[in-house]
Amino acid sequence: MAVKVSLKVNGKSVAAEVEERTLLVTLIRENLRLTGTHVGCDTAQCGACTVSMNGKAVKSCSMLAMQAEGADIMTIEGVAKPDGTLHPMQAAFKEHHGLQCGFCTPGMVMNAIDFAKSHPSPSEQEIREALEGNLCRCTGYHNIVKAIGAGAKAMAAGK
Amino acid sequence: MGAPLIGARVERKEDYRFLTGAGQYTDDVDLPRQTYAAFVRSPHAHAKIRKISLDKAKKSPGFVAAFTGEDFAAAKLGGLPCGWLITDVNGQPMKEPPHPCLAQGKVRYVGDQVAIVVAESVDQARDAAEKVEVDYEVLPAVVDGSKATAKGAPQLHEGAPGNTCYVWAIGDKAVADAAFAKAAHVTKLDFINNRLVPNAMEPRVAIGSYSRADDSYTLHVASQNPHVERLLMTAFVMGLPEHKVRVVAGDVGGGFGSKIYLYAEDVAVTWAAKQVNRPVKWTCDRSEAFLTDAHGRDHHTVAELAMDKEGHFLGMRVQTTANVGAYLSTFASCVPTILYATLLAGQYKTPVIHCEVTAVFTNTTPVDAYRGAGRPEATYVVERLVETAAREMKIDPAEIRRRNFITAFPYQTPVALMYDIGDYNATMDAAQKLADVSGFASRKKASEAKGKLRGLGYAAYIEACGIAPSAVAGSLGARAGLFEAGEVRVHPTGSVTVFTGSHSHGQGHETTFAQVVADRLGMPIENVDIVHGDTSKVLFGMGTYGSRSIAVGGTAIVKALDKVIAKGKKIAAHLMEAAETDIEFANGAYAVKGTDKKKMFGEVAFAAYVPHNYPHDKLEPGLNENAFYDPSNFTFPAGSYVCEVEVDPETGVVKIEKFTAVDDFGNIINPMIVEGQVHGGLTQGIGQALTEGAQYDASGQLTTGSFMDYCIPRATDVPSYQVDTRVTACTHNPLGVKGCGEAGAIGAPAALMNAITDALGVKDMPMPASPQAVWTALKNKKAA
Numbered sequence: 001m002a003v004k005v006s007l008k009v010n011g012k013s014v015a016a017e018v019e020e021r022t023l024l025v026t027l028i029r030e031n032l033r034l035t036g037t038h039v040g041c042d043t044a045q046c047g048a049c050t051v052s053m054n055g056k057a058v059k060s061c062s063m064l065a066m067q068a069e070g071a072d073i074m075t076i077e078g079v080a081k082p083d084g085t086l087h088p089m090q091a092a093f094k095e096h097h098g099l100q101c102g103f104c105t106p107g108m109v110m111n112a113i114d115f116a117k118s119h120p121s122p123s124e125q126e127i128r129e130a131l132e133g134n135l136c137r138c139t140g141y142h143n144i145v146k147a148i149g150a151g152a153k154a155m156a157a158g159k
Numbered sequence: 160m161g162a163p164l165i166g167a168r169v170e171r172k173e174d175y176r177f178l179t180g181a182g183q184y185t186d187d188v189d190l191p192r193q194t195y196a197a198f199v200r201s202p203h204a205h206a207k208i209r210k211i212s213l214d215k216a217k218k219s220p221g222f223v224a225a226f227t228g229e230d231f232a233a234a235k236l237g238g239l240p241c242g243w244l245i246t247d248v249n250g251q252p253m254k255e256p257p258h259p260c261l262a263q264g265k266v267r268y269v270g271d272q273v274a275i276v277v278a279e280s281v282d283q284a285r286d287a288a289e290k291v292e293v294d295y296e297v298l299p300a301v302v303d304g305s306k307a308t309a310k311g312a313p314q315l316h317e318g319a320p321g322n323t324c325y326v327w328a329i330g331d332k333a334v335a336d337a338a339f340a341k342a343a344h345v346t347k348l349d350f351i352n353n354r355l356v357p358n359a360m361e362p363r364v365a366i367g368s369y370s371r372a373d374d375s376y377t378l379h380v381a382s383q384n385p386h387v388e389r390l391l392m393t394a395f396v397m398g399l400p401e402h403k404v405r406v407v408a409g410d411v412g413g414g415f416g417s418k419i420y421l422y423a424e425d426v427a428v429t430w431a432a433k434q435v436n437r438p439v440k441w442t443c444d445r446s447e448a449f450l451t452d453a454h455g456r457d458h459h460t461v462a463e464l465a466m467d468k469e470g471h472f473l474g475m476r477v478q479t480t481a482n483v484g485a486y487l488s489t490f491a492s493c494v495p496t497i498l499y500a501t502l503l504a505g506q507y508k509t510p511v512i513h514c515e516v517t518a519v520f521t522n523t524t525p526v527d528a529y530r531g532a533g534r535p536e537a538t539y540v541v542e543r544l545v546e547t548a549a550r551e552m553k554i555d556p557a558e559i560r561r562r563n564f565i566t567a568f569p570y571q572t573p574v575a576l577m578y579d580i581g582d583y584n585a586t587m588d589a590a591q592k593l594a595d596v597s598g599f600a601s602r603k604k605a606s607e608a609k610g611k612l613r614g615l616g617y618a619a620y621i622e623a624c625g626i627a628p629s630a631v632a633g634s635l636g637a638r639a640g641l642f643e644a645g646e647v648r649v650h651p652t653g654s655v656t657v658f659t660g661s662h663s664h665g666q667g668h669e670t671t672f673a674q675v676v677a678d679r680l681g682m683p684i685e686n687v688d689i690v691h692g693d694t695s696k697v698l699f700g701m702g703t704y705g706s707r708s709i710a711v712g713g714t715a716i717v718k719a720l721d722k723v724i725a726k727g728k729k730i731a732a733h734l735m736e737a738a739e740t741d742i743e744f745a746n747g748a749y750a751v752k753g754t755d756k757k758k759m760f761g762e763v764a765f766a767a768y769v770p771h772n773y774p775h776d777k778l779e780p781g782l783n784e785n786a787f788y789d790p791s792n793f794t795f796p797a798g799s800y801v802c803e804v805e806v807d808p809e810t811g812v813v814k815i816e817k818f819t820a821v822d823d824f825g826n827i828i829n830p831m832i833v834e835g836q837v838h839g840g841l842t843q844g845i846g847q848a849l850t851e852g853a854q855y856d857a858s859g860q861l862t863t864g865s866f867m868d869y870c871i872p873r874a875t876d877v878p879s880y881q882v883d884t885r886v887t888a889c890t891h892n893p894l895g896v897k898g899c900g901e902a903g904a905i906g907a908p909a910a911l912m913n914a915i916t917d918a919l920g921v922k923d924m925p926m927p928a929s930p931q932a933v934w935t936a937l938k939n940k941k942a943a
């Protein structure tokens with residue numbers, strides 16, 4: 001049965017008609033055509049689908065679109081400034097080569113931004129533990145860890 | 160002109176789009192009037208198909224069409240081809256049983272394709288696929304390669320008696336046996352190189368479309384080599400002319416080998432698109448990927464090393480059973496032979512090597528090249544043997560390596576390869592220093608004081624990259640050339656678009672290749688764009704695998720650049736009324752020797768496209784050149800890795816305290832990208848040794864079919880790495896480059912297992928060294 005959902009995505013109000021079984025990630029990718037949010041698994045392990053919901057990083061493959069009714073969602077497309085300038089966390093990933101194929105990257109960045117809000121100067125161990133729900137097959141995490149450390153500091157400094 | 164771009168840590172041109180969600184992976188592509196496909200797959204490892212009924216599926220909401228093996232047979236679609244012919248020890252060709260796109264009367268592994276169902280949405284396609292009724296007669300299965308040739312084992316293919324694809328050998332057995340007869344010491348190991356699931360983060364996707372307007376097809380597919388995919392699909396499977404088929408592989412989210420191959424789904428959606436006269440899109444989910452992406456490794460090997468009393472290697476004998484799975488995947492046959500046994504000399508002067516490989520079919524997912532492809536297996540054999548030999552002979556493991564290192568080049572190995580250059584002592588020296596090996600004894604004491612075990616292990620690997628000299632590959636059975644193509648299109652105002660047959664799916668070619676081009680042409684990197692991954696744009700290409708992109712693809716671009724620069728010289732000579740021999744090109748300008756007269760590259764390009772003042776009698780207008788490059792030899796990246804672990808004997812948990820990698824990749828274009836490749840390779844190698852391993856139960860069900868039970872390393876499983884490089888420039892390509900994509904995955908498993916066995920004080924233990932396996936090994940040791 002079709003249901004209506006209304007929510008805010010990247011600052012804009014949107015409404016869509018979806019099936020009850022439709023996942024939030026499907027709404028984002030298929031209905032809204034915001035394809036920066038990726039699907040890398042079907043067991044809520046890889047984190048490629050991570051978005052921000054009401055300021056918290058969530059896996060959009062693990063909830064129904066209906067559950068996001070009224071929510072304020074930010075996807076990777078909404079992270080950079082309106083003029084295209086990268087967010088400090090995005091810039092840190094670029095500077096530290098924290099991405100290779102780029103597929104896990106949006107989820108990594110969304111999780112990292114949420115993490116950095118409460119960890120302005122994280123240790124390597126804290127960062128690694130925070131990445132528990134995000135898998136990357138390319139980078140070996142080495143440069144992602146460096147990027148998140150640098151990005152967190154840049155965010156704290158208000159850059 | 161600024162600092163040289165070659166060798167600089169240039170930030171990547173591709174990153175902005177990936178960081179802002181603007182990448183265009185295949186699943187991000189949607190075509191007008193698109194339909195969606197789901198595949199009906201065998202739930203059994205081995206079964207006859209008695210009957211398939213589509214009746215209920217046809218009534219499912221949104222159903223568009225469904226096709227089975229019968230439809231494919233009626234349409235005379237061929238099976239999936241194997242690209243490499245191995246000739247067996249008796250001079251007979253390997254057994255190549257049919258590999259149908261959709262099952263023909265029988266299924267041979269869990270996940271084997273039985274039918275394609277097309278519907279209006281993904282969910283409807285899956286719902287309808289669930290309603291396809293297949294009546295199976297289940298047969299006994301064989302999953303263990305070592306049991307496949309046993310008498311009475313279930314037989315997979317009529318055309319492959321004893322489930323044997325081939326028995327192949329290299330080296331002189333009699334000479335090897337003679338070396339063993341006079342040995343002072345022989346070290347022997349019997350081990351499994353565990354089966355791995357590649358797991359690129361982007362699952363495979365294929366969208367077929369067909370246009371009646373011009374009878375042409377387009378396949379969007381997550382592929383590492385779109386031209387090869389097109390060649391195989393058109394010429395060998397569908398019988399279509401290549402000019403009517405376009406294959407597009409846009410942004411691809413990692414490959415590691417698993418996206419080299421032509422898969423059944425790619426053919427099925429392309430063919431189905433014509434039948435339903437609408438685009439057909441299939442997106443693999445992770446569970447499907449575990450079952451159907453070609454797996455890697457899966458060797459059972461017995462290996463022996465013979466030495467004199469000082470530990471000089473006298474000979475090596477290796478017997479390997481390679482499990483190739485249910486069917487031959489695209490390059491399955493060359494991985495456990497040409498890419499494996501030829502590397503068994505490693506970095507050493509072992510005078511004689513004999514290796515025999517038996518490739519067998521089993522009721523498991525097909526096995527093919529996965530990052531390293533044969534070379535990790537070879538390195539594991541050599542480096543586990545060498546380390547074990549050192550321990551048995553009480554010689555320092557670095558010292559025994561140094562005693563046997565090849566030090567004079569070029570060097571002809573006894574297993575067909577000719578190493579052009581290397582300096583293995585240099586990488587070993589640097590690795591030992593960076594790893595602080597001299598401080599290990601005191602760190603071990605400190606660990607012991609805490610009740611922990613500490614171990615250190617080396618791996619000194621070599622690989623053959625820059626695949627490959629076509630004539631050599633051809634003589635070894637390759638059914639395709641292995642050159643690369645490049646095109647440099649100079650625009651009228653001097654900016655440049657470069658088309659390469661290499662494919663980038665994380666490697667950063669858009670940056671690295673642009674550095675080479677901008678450097679050679681003396682222009683800012685912003686003036687150069689690299690295009691790849693579309694057969695309608697790129698003239699040809701053999702794609703990306705085997706760490707070949709910069710060595711082969713990069714060289715093709717350099718050769719095209721040479722032609723551009725040479726033509727520009729003629730134009731510049733005309734413009735400046737000078738002899739061509741007096742023109743020099745440097746820093747983006749053509750200058751007349753000994754004068755201050757010069758023309759910038761952009762001016763010359765403009766003259767080529769606005770040829771008002773132009774040597775029309777000698778030259779065509781325009782500035783656009785292409786080149787094909789076929790290498791004269793493989794390249795031989797090599798390095799030394801040192802791994803240090805601490806093991807908790809109470810829990811069996813292994814912690815990697817330090818991992819040091821010093822590689823010789825020849826000249827380096829972008830050290831930042833190279834380091835990233837090493838980090839990623841090391842992590843996949845550590846994954847093989849510590850956390851990963853595909854497991855089948857006796858009935859052929861994959862029991863490690865998700866990220867919940869097949870553990871690819873997470874951030875907490877691996878350390879930060881210490882990496883460095885030493886350089887001996889490749890002697891036979893103009894950039895002096897060797898390739899860096901696979902090294903980490905090749906060297907890491909042996910280094911880690913050498914460290915773990917050192918810590919535990921055991922001769923050997925199986926990969927992955929899970930806490931349970933480590934704990935069990937310690938318990939067994941105590942009991943013994």
